Amino acid sequence: xxKLWQGESAQWRIELETGGEGTALSLHxxxxxxxxxxxxxxxxxxxxxxxxxxxxxxxxxxLEAASAVLDAAPVVKVLGPEGPAALAQGxxxxxYRQPSWKEEPDKPFAFYLAGAxxxxxxxxxxxAQAVTRWVYFARxxxxxxxxxxxxxxxxxxxxxxxxxxxxxxEILDETQTRALGMGAFHAVGDSAAHPPRLIVLRWRxxxxxxxxxxxxxxxxxxxxxxxxxxxxxxxxxxxxxxxxGAAVCGALLALAENRVPVxxxxxxxxxxxxxxxxxxxxxxxxxxxxxxxxxxxxxxxEGRLILADAVTYALQKEGASRVVDIATLTGACVAAxxxxxxxxxxxxxxxxxxxxxxxxxxGEQYWRLPDFPEYKQMIESPVxxxxxxxxxxxxxxxxxxxxxxxxxxxPWVHLDIAGTAWVDRPRWExxxxxxxxxxxxxxxxxxxxxxxAP
Ligand code: BES
Ligand code: MN
Ligand code: ZN
Numbered sequence: 279x280x281k282l283w284q285g286e287s288a289q290w291r292i293e294l295e296t297g298g299e300g301t302a303l304s305l306h307x308x309x310x311x312x313x314x315x316x317x318x319x320x321x322x323x324x325x326x327x328x329x330x331x332x333x334x335x336x337x338x339x340x341l342e343a344a345s346a347v348l349d350a351a352p353v354v355k356v357l358g359p360e361g362p363a364a365l366a367q368g369x370x371x372x373x374y375r376q377p378s379w380k381e382e383p384d385k386p387f388a389f390y391l392a393g394a395x396x397x398x399x400x401x402x403x404x405x406a407q408a409v410t411r412w413v414y415f416a417r418x419x420x421x422x423x424x425x426x427x428x429x430x431x432x433x434x435x436x437x438x439x440x441x442x443x444x445x446x447x448e449i450l451d452e453t454q455t456r457a458l459g460m461g462a463f464h465a466v467g468d469s470a471a472h473p474p475r476l477i478v479l480r481w482r483x484x485x486x487x488x489x490x491x492x493x494x495x496x497x498x499x500x501x502x503x504x505x506x507x508x509x510x511x512x513x514x515x516x517x518x519x520x521x522x523g524a525a526v527c528g529a530l531l532a533l534a535e536n537r538v539p540v541x542x543x544x545x546x547x548x549x550x551x552x553x554x555x556x557x558x559x560x561x562x563x564x565x566x567x568x569x570x571x572x573x574x575x576x577x578x579x580e581g582r583l584i585l586a587d588a589v590t591y592a593l594q595k596e597g598a599s600r601v602v603d604i605a606t607l608t609g610a611c612v613a614a615x616x617x618x619x620x621x622x623x624x625x626x627x628x629x630x631x632x633x634x635x636x637x638x639x640x641g642e643q644y645w646r647l648p649d650f651p652e653y654k655q656m657i658e659s660p661v662x663x664x665x666x667x668x669x670x671x672x673x674x675x676x677x678x679x680x681x682x683x684x685x686x687x688x689p690w691v692h693l694d695i696a697g698t699a700w701v702d703r704p705r706w707e708x709x710x711x712x713x714x715x716x717x718x719x720x721x722x723x724x725x726x727x728x729x730x731a732p
Contacts, residue, residue, distance in 0.1 A: 610673025
């Protein structure tokens with residue numbers, strides 16, 4: 279974590295042409311080391327500050343530096359107390375190293391922030407650093423291979439982290455979820471030798487009688503596709519199919535660490551989608567917890583099945599007044615929006631605007647997809663209330679609308695992070711190959727924005 283610099287701040291002013299936004303220039307200063315100048319571009323924002331700090335850290339590490347002091351004074355002038363917080367966030371996210379099972383650990387790198395003094399800047403910095411810690415936590419879980427992270431392992435790691443913050447964690451085992459009638463969740467969850475878990479985390483920082491916002495995250499620890507088996511290329515990287523679950527857990531624990539006065543519940547259906555003697559089959563008709571029946575057209579469209587029951591659980595058992603679901607749900611979303619932008623489907627203008635505001639603060643990109651009635655017809659079934667694969671394409675929209683059918687009239691937003699949760703090649707400077715932690719900061723900012731007035 280970034281520490282505050284206790285020495286003197288540098289007193290210089292250099293004007294240079296350093297090329298376009300985000301370019302870095304390194305100057306030798308003899309025995310003292312180096313000065314690195316990073317161009318923030320024309321009108322700096324929190325996001326350009328994050329990217330610039332990340333660029334600086336990556337450049338310095340590339341130059342084998344063991345430590346660095348980042349001068350926050352220039353961004354304080356433009357961005358106020360949020361400026362140093364953004365710098366710290368960018369720098370820390372760029373320093374992330376995925377959990378390694380190698381014998382040789384990475385060289386440590388010490389990082390200090392100067393010019394960020396004063397109570398306001400320090401408060402903003404502390405808040406941002408707590409969020410960054412939970413982005414790290416989410417990245418760690420997503421990077422963890424499936425053989426080391428079964429649904430039960432994930433439940434334990436989340437519950438343990440929650441326990442340290444005084445957050446209530448409830449892990450429902452397969453007997454309990456079966457008793458609740460979670461047939462869609464079990465259709466997928468029973469496909470593996472490792473039994474499914476429903477993980478529920480509750481942060482009650484708000485008023486006693488305010489119903490919680492539910493954050494529902496897809497927790498598929500590995501996705502073989504089931505009988506609709508994926509190809510070898512398709513199987514690679516499906517360890518990341520629990521990124522939505524990691525995101526809601528990270529966001530909720532960041533709310534708790536920062537004592538945000540809001541009531542929120544994270545609901546994470548954790549399963550493996552595998553092949554076994556009892557795996558469900560295309561053509562099966564299953565009954566969800568809501569009572570709605572579903573015709574399974576494709577066992578690889580498993581995320582929406584477990585999320586359907588998790589949304590019902592959030593409404594019926596947690597009494598949620600708003601629902602956000604987040605999932606690495608469709609290849610179609612990656613095809614439509616790529617790796618920089620997540621898809622969004624919603625039934626509520628107010629929650630939509632709140633989400634987009636939160637995303638802007640977080641520096642994440644979401645794009646709303648249409649929900650015309652024709653799209654809903656694509657997931658009708660001749661024999662059941664719904665089917666789990668569209669009859670006419672539009673995979674990202676129809677997957678979202680499938681989940682929306684279980685939210686009913688409760689304000690709901692669906693986020694498809696299939697493209698943004700994992701990058702083999704970073705798209706922004708503060709990403710590193712592997713898990714990105716997509717969604718953590720946006721969901722945190724959303725709930726913070728909805729917090730009770732003091
Ligand atoms: N987890 C996948 C979606 C996915 C694909 C995430 C690529 C990240 C990268 C999901 O469970 C899936 O398999 N979806 C299918 C749905 C289809 C069968 C209707 C898909 O997108 O192909
Ligand atoms: Mn799948
Ligand atoms: Zn999946």
